[in-house]
Amino acid sequence: MHPALLGVITIVIGVSGCVGYFYGANLLLDKVIFPAKGPNMGQNINRREMIRPWIFLFPAMLGLGLYLAYPVFATLRLSFLERGAGDVYTFVGFKNYVQMFAEDKFMEALRNNILWLVVVPAASTAFGLLTAQLTDRLRWGNFAKSVVFMPMAISFVGAAVIFKLIYEARPEDVAQIGVLNHLYLTFGGDAPQQWLTIPFWNNFFLMAVLIWIQTGFAMVILSAALRGIPEETIEAAVIDGANPFQIFFKIKVPQIMSTIVVVWTTITIATLKVFDIVFAMTNGQWETQVLANYMYTKMFVARDWGMGSASAMIIMLLVMPILVWNVYNARKEMR
Structure with a gap:
């Protein structure tokens, strides 16, 4: 059919x-x-x-x-079972969790996830807030917002492919198609760099993809919040002699702080579950492993359902406090 x-x-x-x-x-x-x-x-x-x-x-x-x-x-x-011979599962209690925390790859994934949690929500929210504030002052601000929001329409895998081409490295005697290497050589670099294979820093190159996508989301929500601020408070601040920076940081930001927190926590949840970008760009190689990628490897590559399920439960436990906090804040706002 x-x-x-x-x-x-x-x-x-x-x-x-x-x-x-x-x-x-x-x-x-x-x-x-x-x-x-x-x-x-x-x-x-x-x-x-x-x-x-x-x-x-x-x-x-x-x-x-x-x-x-x-x-x-x-x-x-x-997560409490272990797969044995003949696909027979036996109860092993917390053995999978203990074994998982003893693995270097899991600890690497946990460290990387924490790094992602520190950088991505903060950068996405900050860029989104900055863009929302600046575009509101432009005559062509709506067009600028559309351009910034456009990456939200691209799948994570599609965005990963785009950035993989940006980071692409070719031999020195061949024209560079990677934008980053082209700029690097133009400004005096000695040789093209394999950006995604540089330990620690390659994590930031991967984070740039998610920040690029989530900035548009943060901008739309925060732009609506900024427009909801009463004009009287801004006019009063101007009369009192406040400069634009004081108006922004001392008048506007405090009034939309609850919206900033919601945006921050929403992006944090998306960051905790990140998988597509890492899988498509490095597949967890070169010290870029994250929890979701570790779970996929254990469950669908190694066929270790116990360890894979244990890592899935760890991800859920990390997400739960943020979800509870979001629900609590939403109910508080309603009251």
Whole structure:
């Protein structure tokens, strides 16, 4: 069957199934289970209205249970098992975790992830805030914002391929197609550099890809927050003699601090899960391993489901406090 036709059929079945479910469930509730007639009509109406919201929640709860809750518990169970001969799994407790923390590659991945967490959210948020502030003062600011936001439309793998070409190194007697090496040689460099193979610094070259992508996201959110600042506060600061730097850092930034924190934590979560960029550019070689790449290698290359699941649980444990903090702040703002 042609893929386009298969896609249309899938959409039709999906939409028809949703409409049929909601229509049938409401009809069953109104006409069969709690009919609006008889001596208990008042009680039936009350019960019916109490149950109706759950009809709409059930598909989402079912999806979350099947595709989120169950995989988490299955992964947790696998992290306590060890694969033996004949694909027989035996319970080994925390052995996978102990063995994992004893591996140099895991510790390298953990160190690199911490480095990513320090650099990427801070740089993306700072560049996004700076861009949002500067473009608001330009006549062609909307066009500039579109250009900065454009990388968000590119997949991580696509962005990794673009930057891999930027970092490309050719022999000295061949014209350089890599922009970075071309500039390096133009400004007096002695020979083309293999940027992605330089330990420690190559991590920053990889981070540049994610910063390039996430800056657009930060800019859009923070630009909306800046426009929401009451003009009266800025006008009062100008009357009091505040210069542009004081207005920005002492008037604007404090008023949008909650938005900055949300942007920061959102980018932090994306950074913790980074995989595509590292996999496409170095595959964890030259001391660029990260946790998600380590998990993939253990689970799908080495076929060590226990170690792979244990590393997945470590990533989830690192993400959880940030998610809880986000939810707490969101509820606090609502109150």
